[in-house]
Amino acid sequence: MSRIGSAFREAEGPLFIGYTVAGDPDPAASVRIAGTLLDAGADILEMGVPFSDPVADGPVIQRAGIRALRAGTTPAGVFRMVREIREVTDKPIVLLTYYNPVYRRGLSWFYSEAAAAGVDGILVVDLPLEEANHARECAQENGLDQILLAAPTTGDARLARIVDAASGFLYLVSRTGVTGAREDLPEDLRGLIGRVKARGSVPVAVGFGISRPAHVRACAAAGADAVIVGSGIVGLVERHLADPPALQEAICAYIRQMKGAVRAR
Amino acid sequence: MTGSRGSPTGSKARYGRFGGRYVPETLMEALIRLDEAFTRAMADPAFQQDLSDHLTHYAGRPTPLTFCPNLSRSLGCRIYLKREDLLHGGAHKLNNTLGQALLARSMGKHRIIAETGAGQHGVATAIAGARLGIPVEVYMGETDIHRQALNVSRMRLLGAKVIPVASGTRTLKDAVNEALRDWVERVEDTYYLLGSVVGPHPYPLMVRTFQSVIGEEARRQVLEREGRLPDAILACVGGGSNAIGIFHRFLEDDVRLIGVEAGGEGLATGMHGASLCAGSPGVLHGALSYLLQDEDGQVSETHSIAAGLDYPGVGPELAHLRESGRMEAVSVTDRAAEEAFSLLARTEGIVPALESAHAIAHLVEIAGDLDRDSIVVVNLSGRGDKDVETTVSVPQGTGGSR
Numbered sequence: 001m002s003r004i005g006s007a008f009r010e011a012e013g014p015l016f017i018g019y020t021v022a023g024d025p026d027p028a029a030s031v032r033i034a035g036t037l038l039d040a041g042a043d044i045l046e047m048g049v050p051f052s053d054p055v056a057d058g059p060v061i062q063r064a065g066i067r068a069l070r071a072g073t074t075p076a077g078v079f080r081m082v083r084e085i086r087e088v089t090d091k092p093i094v095l096l097t098y099y100n101p102v103y104r105r106g107l108s109w110f111y112s113e114a115a116a117a118g119v120d121g122i123l124v125v126d127l128p129l130e131e132a133n134h135a136r137e138c139a140q141e142n143g144l145d146q147i148l149l150a151a152p153t154t155g156d157a158r159l160a161r162i163v164d165a166a167s168g169f170l171y172l173v174s175r176t177g178v179t180g181a182r183e184d185l186p187e188d189l190r191g192l193i194g195r196v197k198a199r200g201s202v203p204v205a206v207g208f209g210i211s212r213p214a215h216v217r218a219c220a221a222a223g224a225d226a227v228i229v230g231s232g233i234v235g236l237v238e239r240h241l242a243d244p245p246a247l248q249e250a251i252c253a254y255i256r257q258m259k260g261a262v263r264a265r
Numbered sequence: 266m267t268g269s270r271g272s273p274t275g276s277k278a279r280y281g282r283f284g285g286r287y288v289p290e291t292l293m294e295a296l297i298r299l300d301e302a303f304t305r306a307m308a309d310p311a312f313q314q315d316l317s318d319h320l321t322h323y324a325g326r327p328t329p330l331t332f333c334p335n336l337s338r339s340l341g342c343r344i345y346l347k348r349e350d351l352l353h354g355g356a357h358k359l360n361n362t363l364g365q366a367l368l369a370r371s372m373g374k375h376r377i378i379a380e381t382g383a384g385q386h387g388v389a390t391a392i393a394g395a396r397l398g399i400p401v402e403v404y405m406g407e408t409d410i411h412r413q414a415l416n417v418s419r420m421r422l423l424g425a426k427v428i429p430v431a432s433g434t435r436t437l438k439d440a441v442n443e444a445l446r447d448w449v450e451r452v453e454d455t456y457y458l459l460g461s462v463v464g465p466h467p468y469p470l471m472v473r474t475f476q477s478v479i480g481e482e483a484r485r486q487v488l489e490r491e492g493r494l495p496d497a498i499l500a501c502v503g504g505g506s507n508a509i510g511i512f513h514r515f516l517e518d519d520v521r522l523i524g525v526e527a528g529g530e531g532l533a534t535g536m537h538g539a540s541l542c543a544g545s546p547g548v549l550h551g552a553l554s555y556l557l558q559d560e561d562g563q564v565s566e567t568h569s570i571a572a573g574l575d576y577p578g579v580g581p582e583l584a585h586l587r588e589s590g591r592m593e594a595v596s597v598t599d600r601a602a603e604e605a606f607s608l609l610a611r612t613e614g615i616v617p618a619l620e621s622a623h624a625i626a627h628l629v630e631i632a633g634d635l636d637r638d639s640i641v642v643v644n645l646s647g648r649g650d651k652d653v654e655t656t657v658s659v660p661q662g663t664g665g666s667r
Contacts, residue, residue, distance in 0.1 A: 055449070148290075150289045176450055
């Protein structure tokens, strides 16, 4: 049983997945931020591998990626950060990446290095099911979960194939559009989660646009097994770039608030 | 595991090992629907007739194949230009935008978005949108907005909204990024009208299909004029739509096909846009192709005096043609392109786009190796009015009559 599988099995309510861009604003600070997320109660850590052309990301995560790249972050550097974080936590660590950094260094290299560093699952944003065969093989060979995306636009036939192929959890994109905080969640979230649940038992983690306790409550009420919060956290990093203690405090307060909403189901 | 119907990993999505569909899940169904709509349209005589009527009576096809007596004499071979600069809008781009805008209309889309570099694709999309009554919004990098101001004015005059892109290098690559982000947001009601043979399947196939009219005509015209096929065809390559447009009909023929990339300040400086000459396989904007990137897969900054060639990627079919040896890929510098720009203006009275001037520049470089009776066709993909400001630094003609 993978760490991710165990985490969902043992969960008493929806899990909280905290996202941060690896290397933002620099490698050392990034490791500290990841530690803060975990200490503050994130159940799963999701780290984004920075990429020069992140077409699925909104402005907040785009800027974080630029900061991380300017600080010299590379895939090898990300794995070094994961090693450091792995020394202090047993919680699952998931990498979220675009395909080109994986392809360029080679899938075998990327997946085996990730596994060796202590990564538990990999999600490649721009690698849909039809292109993901090799990645899924590499994941399997290295004992990693290959996490797949589903979206509101995914039709029933493809959704069934994606649910069938997903391992670890299914990353359900709550709405069309790029990452980033939104005012409201889509109204038909319950129906969307229901469509996935009707096709298999893989845990469903809902992401994109979730930044407030009310969103977390809505996801939990709609049947989500986990919520993923990205831009909300990355935005705090950006706001407190010059003041690490204030950042730590802000992240802790934010996660307490969001976790409180998860438990309040 | 692949879908049983309209499998996206089917052979038509691939050119050798290149191509494919590397996009976020949110766009996948839209690409599958687009592929189906395109396939339906291609088999529909009414659609074909509508497109053909637009191309003939509105866009001005066929475009001439112009013999260049003066340039032929000075370079020592028989030079023809395929005059896409004379197509309505001033570049080959309208072949594609009319085709895709008709497709958008048949799909019931009420909003068209596009990216543009030099502005020619933006203008051609604005024209097609105005003609068919569909609102158009065009993403354009801030750098390009400044260096192609004429086309910005034209787009606005044609009723299109020009959205400046301030991210990244503020050029074509970032305009594509922003257009993709827009499409992910409004995929249900929006048609993304991509301007080159790049992007996820079916775009490379679709754009090539609509641009192949260039080569169909050129082949017929050169046979009528010379009674034989040309020895070589040259075209500039940014994304590669004008190149594949003229090359495709000649793929089975014994004709040299030469794609000319943006050499910028020279390949050794790293300041260029020559993906085929100096890049490596990688995935950008939804396709596996050649890409200018660093060893960790971060996309490189590019440079070209020609905004339409200032792009780190290239169409997957061109990557395949290059790798299979069917097409030669070369590059010429900004400087050489500027010289060719004024050379063609002075010798033949034709001001080429700086993009197209790259193909002329390479012809100048290889002319010494060609026989006097060699027939060469250059795809003159666009006209150069938009570039007159950029090139004022180029030495002007020494003729006394100015």
